[in-house]
Every structure is written in structure tokens, then in C-alpha cells.
Amino acid sequence: MSSAPALPIAAIVYNPEIDVDALMAEAARQLSARGVRIGGVVQHEVPGLPGDPCGMALEDLESGERFALSQELGSGSEACRLDTAALAQAGAVLRGAMERGVDLLIVNKFGGQEVFGAGLRAEIGLAASNGVPLLTAVGERFLDDWRAFTGNAGQLLPAELEAVLAWWAGLPPRG
16 A cells, blocks of 8 residues: 655745744745746734834745734733734635635745644645645644644754755656
């Protein structure tokens, strides 16, 4: 009995000291420069007011459009609040990229929202079930959840640009 083929998915494993957002944006830039049709979203920090705990935006990698991922809760708030409308917009970006047949779908993170069955979990699953190559990032604290979600399929990558580029180069041609 042969084992099932590995899914063409990879997750960059990171910890809080690693700027995984910058790494993913650079990987997208370098792969795009090599002719890879990239779709999906990467996350950027948005400079805000002093003491702002979590100004975040997502960038649509096809259009370059950025949209806020965190909602404004007022000056007294110390909580990070993801904007569910922004998550829905990101989901639409991912589904559209898959419909257009991108070579690689990038999803900024598999994080707390996805662990609890929300966020971009459905789109990640859709990409995997359709064999669309997918790159995401997973924090060390969510690694067991990622493994359970993927059935331990795909590859875990160190947070290094060279590892991401080597993973992509090692995938079999699609089509």
C-alpha cells in the first residue's frame, strides 16, 4: 500500500521574535520576480498611536491593495480586535486568486482564529483539497493544531527565505 502524496502546502514555523510577515512578503516578492503567479494576502504592521497594541493590515498580493485587519476600539482599549469584515474580504481575495489559477496561494497565518474554526481556515482547506500550492505561517504555539488540521501533511519550514524558495523549487510542476 503506497502512502498518499504529500499536499503541496508548507507552513513557516515562527516564534514571537521572528518577523514572519516580512519574511512572507519577501518570499512573495522574490517568487513573483521569478515569474510565479502569486495570490493571497500578507500581513503588515500599521504604525499607529503610541501604545496601540495591534495595528494590522493585509495586502492583496495581486492588486497591492491594503485593508485594515484590526478595528479601532477607542483610546482606552488594550485588546487586539480582528475585524471580521476584513477577514471576509481576505477570504474573498483568496477564493478569487484560486479561481484565477494562481501558481501559489499565500495566506498570512494559521493562527488563533483558524484554530477555533474561523478566520481563513475554510480557504486554507479549499486550497489543500484542490491541490493548490499554499504557503502560510504557523506560530510554535499552534503547531499541534496545524498538524491536526492538515493530518500532518505538507511541510514545516524554518523561518528562512532560502527554505521557502527551496520548498517551492522542489514542488512537482502543476498542470
